[in-house]
Amino acid sequence: MAKTKKNHDTEGQILAAAENVFQKKGMDGARMQEIADAAGINKAMLHYYYRSKQLLFEAVFTNAFSLLAPQLNKILNDDSAIEDKVKNFTNNYISFIIKHPYLPNFIIQELNRNPKFFEKIQQNAAFPTLEKFKNQVAEEVEKEILKPINGEQLFINIISLNIFPFVATPLIKGFLKIDDKGFKQMMEQRKTAVSEFIINSIKK
Amino acid sequence: MAKTKKNHDTEGQILAAAENVFQKKGMDGARMQEIADAAGINKAMLHYYYRSKQLLFEAVFTNAFSLLAPQLNKILNDDSAIEDKVKNFTNNYISFIIKHPYLPNFIIQELNRNPKFFEKIQQNAAFPTLEKFKNQVAEEVEKEILKPINGEQLFINIISLNIFPFVATPLIKGFLKIDDKGFKQMMEQRKTAVSEFIINSIKK
DNA sequence: TTATGGTTTAACCATTTGGTTAACAAAGAT
């Protein structure tokens, strides 16, 4: 807040509006005019503050990923046992995504459109790595806490189970013949159902 | 083949080119000119055969879904036991998607863009329903073949584990630091790893 | 008060894009 002169945090308003529009419509579907309208300002301001659609988009994209990264670190770089991490992560992540429903699909979609964006998010300070998690799985398998399983496959399984329903929401709603309310209930159930499902499978 | 007059299956060439472009770039990112170029014909032909971008897109979309639907029916409407179906489906589905890598993301993305498209695919003759699967799960739980689990949640889990990696390929490649070849290997592993993971979790 | 410099706007511009048209080509039908 409290920028110089008469600037009523226009830059922030633009970013907020751009987040909304880009996350719902993607880079290709978004229109600069629509973002300006959503922010309640003149279209020229978008260029004044962010130069181009591309740069505005990148601001939104890196911002979005920096919200997601700490969530992933909860499963990858926390010190507790795998079982506890799975329980915590699943519960937390689903709560988190219910508040930011467009986030995962946005990131995945734009990464598909331009895989080079991955480099951009890798520069993020909190960028998560798999090393620790892989070692920990191997260790707990060794100690016979877990059944034999490949750490990478387990990681894929965990994020698949947690993220996919939020990426494929319309598909799930369609097959299950449920509305928004039913979907939310189903996702609430998953906060425990998913971790149970995983633990059941891997715990010795 | 063998259409009337000098038509060298132009309509088919257009559809094939449109599939390529739409599936990679989506409705918003695709350009009619690019489709025409990919088909090696004049842009006006696209309109001659399909009237508009929207209609061409819908032809591609329903076509894509009609490829996917039979796959889903293997898990939903086959007569074998859940365990066998999970094994079969996982193996088959992953093989299938390796051949059509853009398919799941395309369908999910466009369904997110316009959830009303779900109605379009519901008209498909082979449109899969959950009823049988749900009953079967309840039955096998009753008979104590399976641990207690909600059929809908199990369905979500199965498709999440199978589909997600192909939707989030760049993300997976990035985190696991693998290239195309490594990714394919990982997916080959999953043909058995995923079904084992599921069976481990649900079998009593 | 006035000069200064960041902020904001309406109007404008060049390009892209989906779509149309009119002329032409090729193959039956007569």
Added chain:
DNA sequence: ATCTTTGTTAACCAAATGGTTAAACCATAA
């Protein structure tokens, strides 16, 4: 052979879109 229908093309068009500009605005320092 010529007429008619279908297929194909180059040129064109209007609307949309990202981006620019020149002028106006306005808070503040001198």
